[in-house]
Amino acid sequence: MQKYIVIMAGGVGSRFWPRSRKRMPKQLLNIFGKNSMIRDTVERVLPVADYENILIVTNKVQKALIEEQIPELPAENIIAEPRGRNTAPCINLAAEIISKRSGDSVMITLPADHLINDEKKFLEDLEKATDFAENNDALLTFGIKPEYPNTGYGYIKILSGSENDGVWQVDRFVEKPDIETAKGYLKSGDYLWNSGMFVWRVSVILDEIKKHLPELYNDMNIICEDDRFYTTLSDIFERITPVSIDYGIMEKSDKVWLVPGDFGWSDVGSWETAYQLSSKDINGNAIHGNTLTIDTKNSYVHSDKVFTAVIGMNETIVINTGDAVLVCPRDKSQKVKEIVEYLEKNNINGLI
Amino acid sequence: MQKYIVIMAGGVGSRFWPRSRKRMPKQLLNIFGKNSMIRDTVERVLPVADYENILIVTNKVQKALIEEQIPELPAENIIAEPRGRNTAPCINLAAEIISKRSGDSVMITLPADHLINDEKKFLEDLEKATDFAENNDALLTFGIKPEYPNTGYGYIKILSGSENDGVWQVDRFVEKPDIETAKGYLKSGDYLWNSGMFVWRVSVILDEIKKHLPELYNDMNIICEDDRFYTTLSDIFERITPVSIDYGIMEKSDKVWLVPGDFGWSDVGSWETAYQLSSKDINGNAIHGNTLTIDTKNSYVHSDKVFTAVIGMNETIVINTGDAVLVCPRDKSQKVKEIVEYLEKNNINGLI
Numbered sequence: 001m002q003k004y005i006v007i008m009a010g011g012v013g014s015r016f017w018p019r020s021r022k023r024m025p026k027q028l029l030n031i032f033g034k035n036s037m038i039r040d041t042v043e044r045v046l047p048v049a050d051y052e053n054i055l056i057v058t059n060k061v062q063k064a065l066i067e068e069q070i071p072e073l074p075a076e077n078i079i080a081e082p083r084g085r086n087t088a089p090c091i092n093l094a095a096e097i098i099s100k101r102s103g104d105s106v107m108i109t110l111p112a113d114h115l116i117n118d119e120k121k122f123l124e125d126l127e128k129a130t131d132f133a134e135n136n137d138a139l140l141t142f143g144i145k146p147e148y149p150n151t152g153y154g155y156i157k158i159l160s161g162s163e164n165d166g167v168w169q170v171d172r173f174v175e176k177p178d179i180e181t182a183k184g185y186l187k188s189g190d191y192l193w194n195s196g197m198f199v200w201r202v203s204v205i206l207d208e209i210k211k212h213l214p215e216l217y218n219d220m221n222i223i224c225e226d227d228r229f230y231t232t233l234s235d236i237f238e239r240i241t242p243v244s245i246d247y248g249i250m251e252k253s254d255k256v257w258l259v260p261g262d263f264g265w266s267d268v269g270s271w272e273t274a275y276q277l278s279s280k281d282i283n284g285n286a287i288h289g290n291t292l293t294i295d296t297k298n299s300y301v302h303s304d305k306v307f308t309a310v311i312g313m314n315e316t317i318v319i320n321t322g323d324a325v326l327v328c329p330r331d332k333s334q335k336v337k338e339i340v341e342y343l344e345k346n347n348i349n350g351l352i
Numbered sequence: 353m354q355k356y357i358v359i360m361a362g363g364v365g366s367r368f369w370p371r372s373r374k375r376m377p378k379q380l381l382n383i384f385g386k387n388s389m390i391r392d393t394v395e396r397v398l399p400v401a402d403y404e405n406i407l408i409v410t411n412k413v414q415k416a417l418i419e420e421q422i423p424e425l426p427a428e429n430i431i432a433e434p435r436g437r438n439t440a441p442c443i444n445l446a447a448e449i450i451s452k453r454s455g456d457s458v459m460i461t462l463p464a465d466h467l468i469n470d471e472k473k474f475l476e477d478l479e480k481a482t483d484f485a486e487n488n489d490a491l492l493t494f495g496i497k498p499e500y501p502n503t504g505y506g507y508i509k510i511l512s513g514s515e516n517d518g519v520w521q522v523d524r525f526v527e528k529p530d531i532e533t534a535k536g537y538l539k540s541g542d543y544l545w546n547s548g549m550f551v552w553r554v555s556v557i558l559d560e561i562k563k564h565l566p567e568l569y570n571d572m573n574i575i576c577e578d579d580r581f582y583t584t585l586s587d588i589f590e591r592i593t594p595v596s597i598d599y600g601i602m603e604k605s606d607k608v609w610l611v612p613g614d615f616g617w618s619d620v621g622s623w624e625t626a627y628q629l630s631s632k633d634i635n636g637n638a639i640h641g642n643t644l645t646i647d648t649k650n651s652y653v654h655s656d657k658v659f660t661a662v663i664g665m666n667e668t669i670v671i672n673t674g675d676a677v678l679v680c681p682r683d684k685s686q687k688v689k690e691i692v693e694y695l696e697k698n699n700i701n702g703l704i
Contacts, residue, residue: 018661308676311684316679328664
């Protein structure tokens with residue numbers, strides 16, 4: 001049975017403004033090391049699937065840049081959704097394409113913008129999940145063992161005592177908790193971070209979509225990779241209702257299982273996370289580009305080109321892209337999206 | 353007797369980087385309101401002297417910009433020193449020119465980069481000083497009544513009981529004090545801030561220069577506003593020793609008097625001072641240009657053109673000139689000159 005990787009790359013990532021833009025979302029940025037996160041995501045799964053079996057589902061404005069960053073991918077494997085309709089249509093579309101190309105196959109769905117430190121462990125866990133998916137009618141999700149009471153993630157509760165070869169049955173999905181609830185989750189040991197990574201056979205996910213989202217299933221079922229592909233897709237995406245795979249399928253299906261992952265996973269959600277995950281100098285600063293820091297500590301300073309001087313600051317984020325500058329304390333980096341909202345409201349389109 | 357204004361405008365003002373540059377020192381910047389400080393300085397004294405009687409002594413790189421900012425000034429009244437030799441040569445040169453143009457005259461010497469809030473009071477005090485200077489062989493200086501124990505200014509101690517028509521004899525000049533000493537000065541009432549503003553007759557200052565700096569006097573005495581003016585000046589400035597008017601004359605002469613000034617004087621010495629003297633919005637922010645501030649308080653944000661977003665900061669200075677950005681806490685703004693030192697050391701001449 002063939003294995004396919006589906007990388008979901010439709011996000012905008014406005015919390016990485018001013019570096020992230022509609023045409024340059026965070027997954028296409030080089031924030032760590034030499035590659036973008038999407039290129040890292042592709043390279044990471046090459047031991048599992050050839051480029052021919054890697055699909056990226058994105059949008060029109062990002063397609064060209066993805067082709068540029070990953071020239072090894074066949075052009076027809078980078079699919080541009082006509083408009084964003086959340087994750088269920090995206091996954092349905094990819095499953096339909098795989099099914100029509102190769103019949104029943106294992107489908108591994110990954111977000112494009114996550115960081116994974118321990119690739120070896122990740123591939124081991126992935127193998128465990130694909131084996132399980134190949135042999136069971138199961139929708140598998142990766143649950144990340146929480147390291148601290150994070151209030152920014154959704155959690156998945158496993159069913160005590162349901163373990164089967166290192167795979168657990170899922171009791172339920174829970175929303176982002178408040179800090180006290182998150183502390184309780186951490187203590188209980190039954191709650192894992194929802195990573196948004198899934199493994200299943202296309203026949204299984206398509207059956208579940210048919211059952212829980214029959215209209216979507218019927219719409220997607222007609223697509224065919226011929227000359228009319230994008231025209232048909234446009235019509236379909238125009239009328240379908242946005243729905244997430246979590247809400248539309250995972251929270252309703254009785255076939256949901258979980259593989260606990262412990263491979264140094266991070267959702268790179270803000271400049272604060274980028275700071276945490278960056279290597280620092282002896283002053284605790286993560287500094288890139290044309291910058292000068294004096295008496296500055298525990299700060300993240302990035303300047304593409306323009307000279308940026310930071311004196312006497314502590315725990316501060318300074319990002320200079322030449323056409324825009326951001327200054328904010330590290331613990332306020334979630335608020336960066338308010339700037340993007342302001343720019344959108346005021347039609348300052350050159351900066352979003 | 354004619355009255356002349358001499359404006360000393362040779363400074364670089366590196367503490368206003370990145371807005372201040374060698375070609376654009378702080379006195380030429382529009383930091384407050386609609387005019388540069390040098391233009392304000394000129395307009396302020398127009399009730400006392402016509403443009404023909406206003407001289408500006410500057411350097412070669414600033415001359416063109418001063419001509420542009422003050423087109424009403426006769427070109428020959430903007431004198432470019434071949435090189436900076438501190439204030440005594442500058443004053444000697446101006447006194448010599450005035451003396452040769454108009455014979456003995458009252459000469460009012462002002463720095464180009466100070467802020468004066470109460471122009472009416474300033475003009476009243478100036479009139480008092482010019483009257484005294486016209487009728488006495490005196491070197492008058494303006495002493496500013498201290499409002500707080502400033503450690504960044506030099507002080508002038510007056511002689512108790514020496515008052516004569518609101519003018520006091522000077523006991524001595526003292527260097528920038530430490531905070532305890534400054535507190536003592538404030539308490540005693542006999543110490544005033546040294547404003548660097550002087551009033552005298554040219555015959556009196558030239559006699560005192562002849563007495564205390566005879567070599568300088570002899571050198572300057574030969575200058576003449578003919579075709580060879582700048583050639584002669586070059587030769588003279590090449591060989592003369594730099595010396596300040598305070599050290600070279602004021603601290604040695606027995607003709608020094610002081611007019612206490614109380615006209616809202618400020619030496620605009622740093623971005624912190626600029627913040628203090630700016631008008632603020634309800635969040636205590638002084639904001640200029642293409643900026644967005646969210647949850648930001650008591651900060652100074654200036655951006656010439658490039659969009660600059662500041663979130664969640666407090667008491668911070670952010671200056672964006674498009675080719676350079678500065679971020680620093682308000683209480684560290686004295687350190688800005690360290691950036692200029694870095695740029696000079698590394699020959700990054702485009703930014704200094």
